Amino acid sequence: MIHTIRKHAKWLLYVVAGLTITSFVIFMGAGPAGNRGNGGGYVSTNASGTIYGQPITQDMYDAMKKDVYLDYLFNYGQWPGADQQTAAQLQQRIYVRMMMIQKAKALGVHVSDEQTETVAANFLRSPALERDFRLERGQAVPLSGFVNQVLARQDMDANDFENFVRDDVAVEQLQLLFGLSGQMLTPQEATNEYIRENQEYSAQVVFFSASNYLGRVSVTPRDAAEFYTNYMADYRVPDRVQVSYVLFSVSNYLGAAKQQIGTNLDLEAQNAFNQSGGMQAVPDAKTTNDALVYIRNFILHQQAMMNAATQANLFAQSVFSMEPVTPQNLATVAAQRGLTVEHPVPFTADYGPSEFTAPTAFTEAAFHEVTPDSPFSRPIAGQNGVYILALEKNIPSEIPPLDQIQSKVTDDLRNRLATITAQRVGTNFAHQLPMQMATGKSFQAVGFADGLNPLVLSPFSLSTQDVPEADGHATGNQLKEAAITTPVGSTSGFVPTDDGGFVLYVQSRLPVDQAKMAADLPQFTGQLRQQRADQAFSDWVQHEASRELRNTPLARAAGAR
Secondary structure (H helix, E strand, C coil), X not given: CCCHHHHHHHHHHHHHHHHHHHHHCCCCCCCCCCCECHHHCECXXXXXXXXXXXXXXXXXXXXXXXXXXXXXXXXHCCCCCXXXXXXXXXXXXHHHXXXXXXXXXXXXXXXXXXHHHHHHHHHCCCHHHHHHHCCCCCCCCCHHHXXXXXXXXXXXXXXXXXXXXXXXXXXXXXXXXXXXXXHCCCHHHHHHHHHHXXXXXXXXXXXXXXXXXXXXXXXXXXXXXXXXHHCHHHHCECCEEEEEEEEEEXXXXXXXXXXXXXXXXXXXXHHHHHHCCHHHHCCCCCCHHHHHHHHHHHHHHHHHHHHHHHHHHXXXXXXXXXXCCCCHHHHHHHHHCCCCCEXXXXXXXXXXXXXXXXXXXXXXXXHHCCCCCCCECCCEEECCEEEEEEEEEEECCECCCHHHCHHHHHHHHHHHHHHHHHXXXXXXXXXXXXXXXXCCCCHHHHHHHCCCCCEECCCECCCCCCCHHHCCCCCHHHHHHHHHCCCCCCECCCEEECCEEEEEEEEEECCCCHHHHHHHHHHHHHHHHHHHHHHHHHHHHHHHHHHHHHHCHHHHCCCCC
């Protein structure tokens, strides 16, 4: 049985494996000349090369391509996007998965019909399908519905799904086989690792923050101009897009949804609650009533979304049918129907609109779907409703002239000079500190004498999620790294950070709570074994990929030999 967490681990494995061959991976077919594969990503369909000495046939390639797209669907709840970066990663995963399936066949890995049926049923209960099929948690999608409503739209069928499931189980078998060495863990090793991760440090720190040294630096217009010239590329504004949109807000359809469902709402909520395992259906609910309220709201929201989508479709049909085709048609139809057209400020592909949290598909449509010749998007569903976009204009990348960003450039230079000053002061402090403490002065006394503000940190360990005193001056990982590399009773050197830097004094290592360790060790040991097994399998995949994928388009495209 393949669990969701293992699925995510396996998907991440492909990323790790790709690191080995990144030096010679070049995406084939990227850009306008590429072929649009299933799910909308640009992926080459040219199959060539060999793996384990066997020629890569077109049938092998096409099968693995479908596997990878289905794997993406079940991990992320949607088909891959059309952006080039995603497509390049998918291309890489196709070859990595092909390699693993070839290895499984060579080892005689057999997947029974019973295994296939069990795992297929688990996939059809995947949370990735809940949204599209309005499922309650744990409810399975009928195979016929999945085939007709999901696979058919991507030119796939039930056989493709079955092949994917069998291949997935085969990969799982490889994980068990080549991850076995990671399972070899003695109780003492587990205990030592637990202590290493959970033993807390008692420490003090002095932060040297750039903000405390801004008063020591000054910037003239000439300095700013020189800085701008030297770092002009840093001020380049990426490609942006200007769109307008109409939102069919789900909140406007809740009343109608409640009337549609009527007195059946409570009954539907109760049935869903019972069929989904009771309180397990809503883990965050504290009482049965809270759970039922959540389910009722969910049912209402889903019905309201359907109503919003219906109106959005009717609106879109009117917009699409207008001649001539112009972005102004969106506003014209909106005015006829008393709808508001929103005009967010231009935004980039990385961040999307700044005025609201847009669904990913909104930004993708703005950059990859709408064009001057076809300026309207399909209806796009988001958490708050359904959007229809119109392209206003594309704004190419540019470097603003200095007079437009004078204040920003000046502030950037002041901050950089203040950071350099803070780091110089911190380095001098770290250099003098051991000699001062050797005379019997405490870390705090030396700091106070220099006009600094030593802080006592809350006890922390490697497993601590947050060190509150860091407060933006340093990351928790930077403090942890300094702590584990500094002997007890000693001070670290100066550790530079984006904010300036710090010096850490490790007072002691606190005793581990023996009772807590005894209670935690069984679960910790199991997790550690799994982590090491995953790492062992990842190492195997990296080793195999670096050798076997060198005779594929991934390597040849970059001229690797």
